[in-house]
Amino acid sequence: MFGQISRQAVRNFTTTAIRRSHAPGDGVPGENLPFSIKNRYAVTLKFMIFFGSGFAIPFAVLRFQMLK
Template sequence: MLAPLARASNKLGRNVMTNFIRNHSHGGVPGENLPFDLSNRYKLTGLFIVFIGSGLSIPFLVTRHQLLKK
């Protein structure tokens, strides 16, 4: 009873992903689908340091805030 529904759902999912890939792919250029530019290595390094550094510093900042609280 559920098998035809499962097959239809699977086919629909496959069709949606195929259409998405077909319509949103612009070629085989590496880094084309990334939300940042790879051409300027210094800007990329700075953004990487800020992104990773902000995530790693949060636990230390929260601990400092808790220890300084009265």
């Protein structure tokens, strides 16, 4: 019984917090991101460049040091 009451209280608090937040989009997923996720191909390309460059930097530094 206690578990059911606490789950209901958490759910009520969450929905109230979303209603009171006055955020743009009012709880629409992706509206509070600093970039647009409307075009899936552009988002995929941006993620690949962002994470790919972070992955490639150690290899580029290693190659630079080996050629010195």
